[in-house]
Amino acid sequence: MSRRERTERAILQALEDQIRETGMAGVGVNSVAKRAGVSKELIYRYFDGMPGLMMAWMQEQDFWTKRANVVKNDESSEQTPAALILAMLREQMDGLANNQALCEVRRWELIERNEVSAKLADRRESAARAFIDRVDGLTDDVDVPAVVSIMLAGILYLMLRSKTEEYFLGVSLRTPEGWDRLWKATQHLTGALPPDLKEQSLRSLETRRTPKETDQ
Amino acid sequence: MSRRERTERAILQALEDQIRETGMAGVGVNSVAKRAGVSKELIYRYFDGMPGLMMAWMQEQDFWTKRANVVKNDESSEQTPAALILAMLREQMDGLANNQALCEVRRWELIERNEVSAKLADRRESAARAFIDRVDGLTDDVDVPAVVSIMLAGILYLMLRSKTEEYFLGVSLRTPEGWDRLWKATQHLTGALPPDLKEQSLRSLETRRTPKETDQ
DNA sequence: GCTAAATGTGAACACCCGGTCACATTTGCA
DNA sequence: TGCAAATGTGACCGGGTGTTCACATTTAGC
Numbered sequence: 001m002s003r004r005e006r007t008e009r010a011i012l013q014a015l016e017d018q019i020r021e022t023g024m025a026g027v028g029v030n031s032v033a034k035r036a037g038v039s040k041e042l043i044y045r046y047f048d049g050m051p052g053l054m055m056a057w058m059q060e061q062d063f064w065t066k067r068a069n070v071v072k073n074d075e076s077s078e079q080t081p082a083a084l085i086l087a088m089l090r091e092q093m094d095g096l097a098n099n100q101a102l103c104e105v106r107r108w109e110l111i112e113r114n115e116v117s118a119k120l121a122d123r124r125e126s127a128a129r130a131f132i133d134r135v136d137g138l139t140d141d142v143d144v145p146a147v148v149s150i151m152l153a154g155i156l157y158l159m160l161r162s163k164t165e166e167y168f169l170g171v172s173l174r175t176p177e178g179w180d181r182l183w184k185a186t187q188h189l190t191g192a193l194p195p196d197l198k199e200q201s202l203r204s205l206e207t208r209r210t211p212k213e214t215d216q
Numbered sequence: 217m218s219r220r221e222r223t224e225r226a227i228l229q230a231l232e233d234q235i236r237e238t239g240m241a242g243v244g245v246n247s248v249a250k251r252a253g254v255s256k257e258l259i260y261r262y263f264d265g266m267p268g269l270m271m272a273w274m275q276e277q278d279f280w281t282k283r284a285n286v287v288k289n290d291e292s293s294e295q296t297p298a299a300l301i302l303a304m305l306r307e308q309m310d311g312l313a314n315n316q317a318l319c320e321v322r323r324w325e326l327i328e329r330n331e332v333s334a335k336l337a338d339r340r341e342s343a344a345r346a347f348i349d350r351v352d353g354l355t356d357d358v359d360v361p362a363v364v365s366i367m368l369a370g371i372l373y374l375m376l377r378s379k380t381e382e383y384f385l386g387v388s389l390r391t392p393e394g395w396d397r398l399w400k401a402t403q404h405l406t407g408a409l410p411p412d413l414k415e416q417s418l419r420s421l422e423t424r425r426t427p428k429e430t431d432q
Numbered sequence: 433g434c435t436a437a438a439t440g441t442g443a444a445c446a447c448c449c450g451g452t453c454a455c456a457t458t459t460g461c462a
Numbered sequence: 463t464g465c466a467a468a469t470g471t472g473a474c475c476g477g478g479t480g481t482t483c484a485c486a487t488t489t490a491g492c
Contacts, residue, residue, distance in 0.1 A: 003438090003440095003488085004438080004439070007439085023327060025327065028479070028480075029479085029480060030478075030479065030480080038441095039442070040481090041440075041442090042440070042441095044480095044481075045440095049480085049481085050480085107326050107327050108327075109380065110323055110326060110376055110380060111239060111241065111323050111324075111380070112380075113379075113380045117380065121380070121381050125381070125383055125385075128384075129385065129386050132385045132386060143397050143404075145385045145386050145387050146387050146397040146400065147401040147404060147405060148385060149370070149384050149398065150367060150374075150401050150402060150405060151366060151405075152370070152385065153369070153370040153371075153373035153374045153384065154365070154367060154368070154369040154371075154373065155369075157372050157373035158365065158366075158369045160326055160373075161326065161369070164326060164328075164329045164337070165341070167341055168344075169341075169344050169361045169364060169365045169368065170344075170349075171361050171365050181359050181361075181362040182362050182365065182366065184359060185362035185363040185366050186366060188358065188363060189363060192404060192405050192407055192408035219458085219459080219468090219469070219470095220468080220469070223469085244450075245451080246448075246449065246450075254470080254471090255470060255471050255472075256450085256451085257451090257452080257453090257470075257472090258469080258470070258471095260451070260452085265451085266450085
């Protein structure tokens with residue numbers, strides 16, 4: 001392992017630690033360089049500044065390709081769409097619960113709008129659409145993407161919220177019991193999906209929905 | 217209107233404009249004072265610094281006491297708990313859609329943890345609990361607070377997300393059509409509540425969003 | 433061994449931040 | 463009118479930011 005490679009790793013690790021400890025707000029060339037025990041000049045020389053460093057780190061993480069594959073593998077088995085949706089929601093829940101740095105980045109994405117956050121969001125959205133397209137269009141009377149959006153978004157919000165707030169509507173966001181309630185509630189809500197969603201028919205797509213197209 | 221009163225109002229208005237334009241990240245004594253066309257010293261003299269100014273502004277907004285009263289008034293009428301929940305969700309949706317500054321503050325609350333954000337969150341949580349306690353405990357087999365938490369949190373997340381992202385699971389977050397889908401999905405999910413909570417839930421809320429004047 | 437490129441350091445730069453100070457102007461009251 | 467309090471201004475301070483520069487050290491090749 002070359003000398004340069006070693007310091008690059010040190011910088012990337014320092015970035016991750018900094019994100020975890022202070023959130024994206026506390027991330028900057030000064031803090032990261034100091035934490036890595038290295039001159040900040042090297043961040044410019046090796047990564048071309050903070051945006052480039054963030055990109056390099058995000059590349060290493062590769063959250064979504066990993067996670068999406070997990071769900072995709074489940075597809076090969078004979079699960080019902082409703083079960084697939086539940087599995088996906090579960091993945092999201094655990095994925096965020098076990099990765100503080102990822103939580104911080106997603107909070108940051110809610111506020112910042114730049115090249116990095118845009119790229120992250122785009123990749124996530126395309127992976128998510130590939131998933132939702134497989135369980136959509138199976139029924140007329142339920143807008144599956146919209147319904148799943150509410151539930152997924154709810155889980156995301158409560159996950160992000162748990163850092164700064166202890167309770168939400170009286171439900172604890174920082175205890176296993178609280179998340180058990182929320183998970184059971186998610187399962188219950190999934191019961192609102194139509195029963196025939198499990199046995200898909202060859203019904204043609206209706207015009208209710210606006211045609212999907214990739215954003216930009 | 218005294219001279220001091222006039223400059224105090226100018227400062228408060230400048231704060232709100234600044235929040236709306238740059239988000240909480242761009243808010244500081246310098247920016248607000250410059251925008252108000254006033255020396256920043258006055259922020260310290262009249263409001264005892266930025267935290268005090270934020271508190272004063274938040275006091276003027278008083279979102280939740282206002283909004284909570286709206287829902288509370290509905291209680292006097294003969295609505296079912298499920299209809300009350302739907303009305304509350306609708307209030308949240310419209311309240312955020314028509315107040316950009318409020319959206320920014322709530323994004324900020326997701327990241328920052330300090331005296332101001334804590335006070336805001338506490339007041340909101342207590343008001344929300346007072347609401348949820350009225351519709352809870354009506355049935356054994358459904359955890360009403362948890363279920364409503366998922367839905368409310370989902371609406372909040374998508375509302376906040378709409379600023380930085382155009383689509384979520386392929387659902388547009390920036391068009392009335394997209395929000396119509398999400399609202400119908402919310403109504404559908406409310407159907408997962410027990411039957412005795414559900415009757416007439418869809419009846420009173422068929423009209424689209426009513427434009428509300430800015431609250432201040 | 434010698435030289436040049438690669439690697440790393442620390443200082444300097446201009447800028448913005450929150451906070452405080454002395455001082456000028458205006459108001460209100462005796 | 464006169465004088466003190468209220469109101470408002472601009473400069474100043476220490477500290478943090480991102481960015482770049484000149485210089486020191488190490489590595490690699492001839």
